[in-house]
Amino acid sequence: MSNTLRPYLACVRSTLTAALTLEPFPSQVSERHTVAEIEAQSTPEVLLTPLLISRNASEQVLIEPSINSVRLSIKIKQADELEHVLAHKFTRFLMMRAEAFVILRRVPIKGYDISFLITNRNVEDMMKHKLVDFVIQFMEDVDKELSEAKLSLNARARIVAESYLSTFA
């Protein structure tokens, strides 16, 4: 199962590198304004085809590029109810602090757990190859965090149950 992780991440890396070819584009709809075209969706010719990269049915990445902004949405693997709750809490924690992240979107795209919005301003301020590294590292770390959280939750539950039930023994 883990032998699909490397090709999956390599595919996301190369797609994201190609999608991050952003440039400043003034809005055609409103004068003297620049909007993230992928969010506004008002000029169809500057939007590119969205790309879905699936590792399996439960782990997917949707990359929606445009001329001056890219939206990347990640669907995290959630096998059972417990992981579902943990993932929801974890992503909610991150998204409430989206301003500190700069490239994180406060609300995920429908059907996904967390979304990034990278605009040409972000690409000018930060190095593109480092941004791609960050996103790939994030994808790896999220899975690790969730499995750690689940393990520690189970361990804690066992300890609590033992210490409680031992009073009845």
Added chain:
Amino acid sequence: MSEIYQLTSAPLTAHAFNPTRSQVAVSPNTSEVHIYSKDTAGGWALSDTLTDHDKLVTSIDWAPNSNRIVTCSHDRNAYVWNPTPSGGWTPTLVLLRLNRSATYARWSPNEEKFAVASGARTIAVCQFDAESDWWVAKHIKKPLRTTVLGLDWHPNSVLLASGSADGVARVFSAYMKGVDSKPEPTPWGERLPFNTVCGEFASPSGGWVHAVAFSPSGEALAFASHDSTITLVYPSPNAGEPATIIPIPLPSLPLLSLVFTTETTIIGAGHDCQPYLFTLSSSGEWSLTKSLDSGASGEKKAVGGGGGAVGRLNNSAAFQAFRQADSRGVVAGGQQAAAQPGTRLTQSGTELLTVHQNSVSSIRAYSYGSGGDVEKVSSSGVDGRLVIWDVDGGVAAVGAGVGKLGI
């Protein structure tokens, strides 16, 4: 030997050199235009700031004969700056009559007029009105339906090529009655009133056209589009026959800027952060010859390499190879093909081996050789660097140049 100058830490949106190459006007991603002069030590010192624009200055062009600067910006204005005897610059009003941002501006080769591309789906071609001391625009509107991203003039100063966001490169006639004399017939057409479309060309997979360039004789047109191809167009001299269109697919990310150095060589640079050289072989085939950035092929050590751990084991190549295989999926015994040419995957993440650390925003001819061929090109990038490249490549001193930067 390439000269590398880190002018600012902000991206350089546009740059233009003066005729003697002793001054350069740049737009540091703000509404100001900074003019740097070459100082005695060989570096660049800020000598002037032009502040008339309200929003981002998108394009600067410096006329080589009349020494005038045209700038255009997102505030829908353009200005023509004339040098004053005291060394400063005064702006002249330009009546563009645009209702969207201006994206690109270029002087015509005879410097009597200039063209401004805009998001208002028009190209404004401006001529000087001496009575009122301003520049008046005529609009090319007819087939344009989206933002025009790039322009280039034909050597006869009448034909104008444009690339726009609908993926089509067009050649227009910008013949203005008072200003131009009747042009000689060209393979692009004869008897061309203003706003005639001489040709419309698209690349095979479509994609926004970022840059267009005419060859030095005007017989060929090249344009770079977002599907990572450069397309060459040769119009046929017989009217009615379709033009020959030759697409060159690239193994790299899309190019943002093109310049013809001779009739058979093109230099393009873009999101791959390095200039590429394309040549037409004697058998009539265009191909990517090499990158002007020799460091990108990994010949020189990456600047500021990671690691530095003590101990024999940590520095051994075998240890590093297995460590990378474990943590980053880099196959032991060979470099995993990095997503981009010119990068290298290390422990601390991807490192860019190119001189430019971010995309190259524009590339222009810098100096000419004896035969009129371009010898050196200058490039400005989103990383704030201005680099002057030798077209013959063989940049043996890139390492020395980078070392001088002291990073």
